[in-house]
Amino acid sequence: xxxxxxxxxxxxxxxxxxxxxxxxxxxxxxxxxxxxxxxxxxxxxxxxxxxxxxxxxxxxxxxxxxxxxxxxxxxxxxxxxxxxxxxxxxxxxxxxxxxxxxxxxxxxxxxxxxxxxxxxxxxxxxxxxxxxxxxxxxxxxxxxxxxxxxxxxxxxxxxxxxxxxxxxxxxxxxxxxxxxxxxxxxxxxxxxxxxxxxxxxxxxxxxxxxxxxxxxxxxxxxxxxxxxxxxxxxxxxxxxxxxxxxxxxxxxxxxxxxxxxxxxxxxxxxxxxxxxxxxxxxxxxxxxxxxxxxxxxxxxxxxxxxxxxxxxxxxxxxxxxxxxxxxxxxxxxxxxxxxxxxxxxxxxxxxxxxxxxxxxxxxxxxxxxxxxxxxxxxxxxxxxxxxxxxxxxx
Numbered sequence: 001x002x003x004x005x006x007x008x009x010x011x012x013x014x015x016x017x018x019x020x021x022x023x024x025x026x027x028x029x030x031x032x033x034x035x036x037x038x039x040x041x042x043x044x045x046x047x048x049x050x051x052x053x054x055x056x057x058x059x060x061x062x063x064x065x066x067x068x069x070x071x072x073x074x075x076x077x078x079x080x081x082x083x084x085x086x087x088x089x090x091x092x093x094x095x096x097x098x099x100x101x102x103x104x105x106x107x108x109x110x111x112x113x114x115x116x117x118x119x120x121x122x123x124x125x126x127x128x129x130x131x132x133x134x135x136x137x138x139x140x141x142x143x144x145x146x147x148x149x150x151x152x153x154x155x156x157x158x159x160x161x162x163x164x165x166x167x168x169x170x171x172x173x174x175x176x177x178x179x180x181x182x183x184x185x186x187x188x189x190x191x192x193x194x195x196x197x198x199x200x201x202x203x204x205x206x207x208x209x210x211x212x213x214x215x216x217x218x219x220x221x222x223x224x225x226x227x228x229x230x231x232x233x234x235x236x237x238x239x240x241x242x243x244x245x246x247x248x249x250x251x252x253x254x255x256x257x258x259x260x261x262x263x264x265x266x267x268x269x270x271x272x273x274x275x276x277x278x279x280x281x282x283x284x285x286x287x288x289x290x291x292x293x294x295x296x297x298x299x300x301x302x303x304x305x306x307x308x309x310x311x312x313x314x315x316x317x318x319x320x321x322x323x324x325x326x327x328x329x330x331x332x333x334x335x336x337x338x339x340x341x342x343x344x345x346x347x348x349x350x351x352x353x354x355x356x357x358x359x360x361x362x363x364x365x366x367x368x369x370x371x372x373x374x375x376x377x378x379x380x381x382x383x384x385x386x387x388x389x390x391x392x393x394x
Contacts, residue, residue, distance in 0.1 A: 046288050057071050141193060144193075327380070
């Protein structure tokens with residue numbers, strides 16, 4: 001990543017809005033034409049202070065039909081969806097229905113999570129808190145893309161080989177039990193894990209039911225129903241849905257193809273593995289509206305998740321707080337220190353949603369390709385932020 005962005009030209013002359021739009025459109029098109037793995041890409045930048053509100057798309061959204069990628073094409077947002085789950089959690093905290101220091105087992109029956117690998121065994125599961133889950137400090141492994149035991153595969157690779165397999169949450173947790181070792185004791189260290197957010201989904205269900213005992217006795221709302229009630233509906237995100245649990249909204253185009261390397265995952269049942277750790281299909285405008293709402297404090301401020309950072313958690317210069325990521329360009333490479341910080345989240349498919357406070361710019365988009373789960377950061381630092389930095393102030 002350092003090598004990719006080190007020589008990004010920053011320039012000095014001011015750019016008009018039209019010139020910025022032209023440069024951004026050219027960069028997005030180049031990403032599609034220059035990399036044979038990228039079939040489609042989309043980008044939205046909402047920067048009222050700069051007079052910029054642009055939606056761009058490039059490439060073919062659907063190989064089967066040849067449909068072009070457009071700014072209105074829905075796409076899988078992957079781990080950007082973690083921000084939605086964290087927002088629902090923080091909304092329940094703001095309403096006094098949940099505390100960040102609540103134990104996991106206050107809301108989730110121990111029997112449902114017994115045997116999950118953590119240093120200290122089942123007794124330690126009761127020491128995991130909501131805060132630890134949000135911050136990826138539970139000690140639990142990541143079944144999705146973590147280091148599996150010898151002879152086993154991470155689920156990320158299994159999904160691309162077993163396209164017809166449907167994954168339930170119980171099956172996902174069992175996969176972690178069978179194939180992964182603990183990464184630490186509760187609170188001991190950072191280790192990014194979708195497992196944490198599947199458990200947060202269970203916490204949402206437990207709060208809706210009234211506690212662990214109640215959830216064991218009844219059928220509470222599912223996590224995606226809670227996210228819809230607390231986040232999607234209040235913000236009128238009518239083009240956003242959990243693809244494994246809900247039908248797509250009417251009158252929307254088909255979602256863009258998404259690739260794990262060279263494997264087209266469109267229609268694959270194995271995408272059901274992406275649940276509370278992702279799982280949302282959305283559009284540029286819905287994703288922009290969501291992040292802009294958080295910046296404005298609705299339903300909770302972004303700052304509630306952009307805090308308590310573990311420095312250099314994902315990569316040098318990429319920190320993780322209570323869900324939110326912070327990209328510090330100067331921490332990635334010293335020569336990029338003049339670029340503004342970004343706060344938001346990225347997804348394994350090259351999806352991203354960030355706010356650059358220096359410009360009050362919301363930047364969202366996707367490359368629909370897992371080979372760009374790091375390269376999209378290079379794109380933001382090399383092709384987006386330098387353009388915004390040269391805006392001619394209106």
